[in-house]
Amino acid sequence: MTVLILTSEEDVTADMVVAKLHKTGVPVMRLDPADLPGKAVLSAGYSHGDFKGHLSVNGHVLSIGGLRSVWVRRPGEPAAHAPHPSPWLTAETRQALFGLLYSGSPRWMNHPRNADQARLKPWQLRVAHLSGFAVPPTLITTSPRLARQFAAEHENVVVKSASGPPPGDPALALPTTLIGPDTDFSGVAAGPALLQRYVPKHADIRLTCVGTRLFAARKVAEPGQVDGRYGDTGHAWEAVPVPERVGKSVYEYVALAGLAYAAFDFAEEDGIWWFLECNQSGQFGFVELETGQPISEAVALWLSQREADHRVPQFR
Amino acid sequence: MTVLILTSEEDVTADMVVAKLHKTGVPVMRLDPADLPGKAVLSAGYSHGDFKGHLSVNGHVLSIGGLRSVWVRRPGEPAAHAPHPSPWLTAETRQALFGLLYSGSPRWMNHPRNADQARLKPWQLRVAHLSGFAVPPTLITTSPRLARQFAAEHENVVVKSASGPPPGDPALALPTTLIGPDTDFSGVAAGPALLQRYVPKHADIRLTCVGTRLFAARKVAEPGQVDGRYGDTGHAWEAVPVPERVGKSVYEYVALAGLAYAAFDFAEEDGIWWFLECNQSGQFGFVELETGQPISEAVALWLSQREADHRVPQFR
Numbered sequence: 001m002t003v004l005i006l007t008s009e010e011d012v013t014a015d016m017v018v019a020k021l022h023k024t025g026v027p028v029m030r031l032d033p034a035d036l037p038g039k040a041v042l043s044a045g046y047s048h049g050d051f052k053g054h055l056s057v058n059g060h061v062l063s064i065g066g067l068r069s070v071w072v073r074r075p076g077e078p079a080a081h082a083p084h085p086s087p088w089l090t091a092e093t094r095q096a097l098f099g100l101l102y103s104g105s106p107r108w109m110n111h112p113r114n115a116d117q118a119r120l121k122p123w124q125l126r127v128a129h130l131s132g133f134a135v136p137p138t139l140i141t142t143s144p145r146l147a148r149q150f151a152a153e154h155e156n157v158v159v160k161s162a163s164g165p166p167p168g169d170p171a172l173a174l175p176t177t178l179i180g181p182d183t184d185f186s187g188v189a190a191g192p193a194l195l196q197r198y199v200p201k202h203a204d205i206r207l208t209c210v211g212t213r214l215f216a217a218r219k220v221a222e223p224g225q226v227d228g229r230y231g232d233t234g235h236a237w238e239a240v241p242v243p244e245r246v247g248k249s250v251y252e253y254v255a256l257a258g259l260a261y262a263a264f265d266f267a268e269e270d271g272i273w274w275f276l277e278c279n280q281s282g283q284f285g286f287v288e289l290e291t292g293q294p295i296s297e298a299v300a301l302w303l304s305q306r307e308a309d310h311r312v313p314q315f316r
Numbered sequence: 317m318t319v320l321i322l323t324s325e326e327d328v329t330a331d332m333v334v335a336k337l338h339k340t341g342v343p344v345m346r347l348d349p350a351d352l353p354g355k356a357v358l359s360a361g362y363s364h365g366d367f368k369g370h371l372s373v374n375g376h377v378l379s380i381g382g383l384r385s386v387w388v389r390r391p392g393e394p395a396a397h398a399p400h401p402s403p404w405l406t407a408e409t410r411q412a413l414f415g416l417l418y419s420g421s422p423r424w425m426n427h428p429r430n431a432d433q434a435r436l437k438p439w440q441l442r443v444a445h446l447s448g449f450a451v452p453p454t455l456i457t458t459s460p461r462l463a464r465q466f467a468a469e470h471e472n473v474v475v476k477s478a479s480g481p482p483p484g485d486p487a488l489a490l491p492t493t494l495i496g497p498d499t500d501f502s503g504v505a506a507g508p509a510l511l512q513r514y515v516p517k518h519a520d521i522r523l524t525c526v527g528t529r530l531f532a533a534r535k536v537a538e539p540g541q542v543d544g545r546y547g548d549t550g551h552a553w554e555a556v557p558v559p560e561r562v563g564k565s566v567y568e569y570v571a572l573a574g575l576a577y578a579a580f581d582f583a584e585e586d587g588i589w590w591f592l593e594c595n596q597s598g599q600f601g602f603v604e605l606e607t608g609q610p611i612s613e614a615v616a617l618w619l620s621q622r623e624a625d626h627r628v629p630q631f632r
Contacts, residue, residue, distance in 0.1 A: 036458070037505060043457040044439040045466075082506070088482035089507050096324075096456050096508035099438025104409035122415025125362040140350070140412050141359040162411035166404035189353060190398070190591045191405050192412035 001068035002027040003303045004055075004106070006075035008034065011221045013285045013296070014073050020300035029062050031055065034076030036093055042101040053100045064104040069303045073281070107260070108199050109302060110280050114258035118280040121162045121194065127274075132245070133275035136267075145187040147193055155181060156198035158226060175227035198226070199274045201267035207242065208284050209250050209262045210223035210298040211305075216242045217287045218268065237290040245275050253278065260302065317384035318343040319619045320371075322391035324350065329601045329612070330389050336616035345378050347371065350392030352409055360416040364578050369416045380420040385619045387425050389597070423576070425618060426596050430574035434596040437478045438509065441591075445487045447568035448561070449591035452583075454512045460501040461548070463509055467497045472514035474542060491543040514542070517583035523558065525566050525578045526614040527621075532558045533603045534584065553606040562589050569594065576618065 007014045021028045028301040030307065031040055035057070044053040044064075053064035078093035079085055098112065110118070117123065128135050140162065151157045158176045166175040178198055185193075200223075202218055207216045217237040242250075244290070246266075254262050263282025265274040284295045319342055323330045330346070337344045347356055351373070360369040360380075367378035393411035395401055414428065428435070433439065437456075444451050455466040456478065468471045474492045481490040494514055496531040501509075505571040516538050524531045558566075562582075566621065570578050579598025582589040 037507060041458050041505075042508070043455065043459050043462050044438050045453070045455045046438070046445065046451055047453040049445050049451075051442050051445065079507075085508075086482070088479070091479035092508055095437055096458070097457065099436045099478065102433070102436055102439040103442035113429055116432065117429045120415045120418055121411055122360050122362070123418040125366050126419035129362065129365050130368065135362055135365075137361075137363040139359065139361045140415065142357050142412070143359050146359050161408065162415070163404070163407035166402070189357075190400075191353060191395075192408055193364070246355070246591065 001066055001306065002029050002062050003069050003071065004028075004062065004067060004101075005030045005034060005071045005073055007071075007073045008032050008076045009272050012076055013283065014071075015108045015298050016285065016288070016296040017073075017303070019073070020297050024300065024304050026068070026300075026304040029055070029057055029060060032076045032081075033093070033097055034080035035077040036078060036097055038081060042096055042100055044096070044103060046103075051103050053103060055100065064100060067104050069107040069108045069109065070101060071299070071303055072112060072115065089210055107303075107305070109260040109299070110262075113260065114281050118257050118259055118262075118278065121277060124253060124278050127253055127256050128249075128275040128278070130256060132249040133253070135275045136197045138194065138197050139221075140192055140194045142189055142192045144185040144188045147188045147195060148181075150195050151179065151181045151183060151185070151263070154197040156200075157181075157195050158198050160194050160196065162192070162194045178219065178226050199267040199269050201225070201269050201274075203268040205240070205264075205266035205268050205273055206237070206282075206287055207246070207250065207264040207266065208282070208287060208293075208295055209254055209259075209264065210295060211260055211302040213302075214242045214247055214250060215284075215287070215291075215293040215295055215298070216240050216246075217291045217293065237287055239291040239293055243273070259300070317382055317622065318345050318378050319385050319387065320344075320378065320383060320417075321346045321387045321389055322349060323387075323389045324348050324392045327390055329599065330387075332601065332604070332612040333387070333389075333615050333619070336613050337620060340616065340620050342384070342616075342620040345371070345373055345376060347373050348392045348397075348411055349394040349409070350396035352394060352413055354397060358412055358416055360412070360419060362419075367419050369419060374577065377432070380416060383417075383420050383422045384622065385423040385425065386417060387615070387619055388428060388431065423619075423621070425576040425615070427574060431596050434573050434575055434578075434594065437593060439596050440630070443569055443572050444565075444591040444594070446572060448565040450588055451571070451591045452513045452515050454510065454527075456508055456510045458505055458508045460504045463501040463504045463511060464497075466511050467495065467499060467501070470513040471497060472516075473497075474514050476510050477511065478508070478510045494542050500512050504510040515583040515585050517541070517585050517590075519584040521556070521580075521582035521589055522553070522598075522603055522612055523566065523582065524598070524603060524609075525570055525575075525580065526611060527576055527618040528567070529614045530558045530563055530566060531600075531603070531607075531609040531611055531614070532556050532562075533607050533609065537583075553603055555607040555609055559589070569583050 040057045042055045055062045060314040079089045103296040160176040202221045219237045263279045265276040288295045356373045358371045371378045395405045476492040520535045534556040535553045536551040538549045579595045581592040604611045
């Protein structure tokens, strides 16, 4: 029973997990969808009510019946490395590869269908509500009037992007930014803005959920600090216990969202962990490095388990 | 309680359904996501464990709490009509619009997450197996050797695209094509091929499923005809009853796939309905026109019902 890792070639975090999997003796296949067709060959046959499929990479053959789990970790675009790439070849290759994998019954970390849904930030806030997390008041709008009203009501407000920074090379940094009530909000009409009440936090919290295992880490924030991802404050991540109530909410959230892996970001203020976001493919290498928490080992163990994960149903 | 239709402006089929909805007196809002931001304004507020949202189009305001159902019918790309469109503006607007709609609890025809999954043709074949349909032996492969072997075994084989014809303007027709065992299969290595045993059909069957209502139509095929979508044989679509066994499989399929609407294509041979594909957004206007089956009315009724559809869960 093999673990399939869909990843691009240069991926240090995947290397960490692969090393752990090798230790457990579980066979591993690594595939960059960009290498299909080419280095990789696939076949899926549907006959007489049955299904048989296989995938081979560099001559190593994997039968889909022998597929234990799939880790979707930074896969390339299907057929991107083809001699004559095209949107149509990508579409056809995506159909073949994911059609094959969806036809089997591996455990997914995470199922692409649930991952897509989990990327919607406003939906995250709603699921966070339903899971019992504390969520800072938030508004997403294209109405300058409502944006102005929200900023006036909450005084200290941050603005951030819902989908992430604009694509481009070089990548543009777009830190979460504190704005005042006197800001000119007229531009909101041209593109939706996400406004959130500023949390005067004492620390950033990163909580990584791997199946049922939780790893929380805390990094002290400088007074008035807004976006912990930018700038070095000299503080390091330190492992902290997970409050029971937060743990309960995390399990509720990943069950509602159908996720086997999730990285939660919180802002800690007077002991309250304010939910900021949940990244279904959030990095964990930096946390493991600073705290020594065995996250890559937990990922490897989850992937190597045999039993089906009933939280991630196969067909719906 | 309003019905929201996500559609581009020129859409005759949507017009048919809107006319039926007007008759029932149910309020309807029509939105092309391409018109957001611009003609449309949205706002989603997450505060104190609660969620409030609204959407307004041309001054008509819809509260998300008053949203009954959403019909995803040919929506344009979010922000496509903006004065300065960009991939980032589209990504941000998609987050805002679908984040808002996912945060409510409307009934979906169909939920975009399930729709995306349902487009995978190889997965359709697997779900068809599991639902008890007869499925012609099919192979999807990038291996010329296996393609050759499949063609030799089944003698009469058709080749078709999994994702549809290549995008482009003018659109390229790509009919399902009969090929012989002497075909040169070497090109299969450059892009996956979908091969299927040819069914010497007596008729094409289109079965439209709207909630729990089924509408089957049959069109006589000329001997040796391969792809019923191209060329006029002079035969028309005629309403036919749904065999009990097929109906059972249809209900099983839409339950597994989480679909409220689905258009099934079958090839009829000696009374057997061979499953070819299930299009979750398949057209129904042409069938209604020729058979008089009240499909647009059924869609309007489904959209105007109040009760939640437990087959399409909100969060997973």
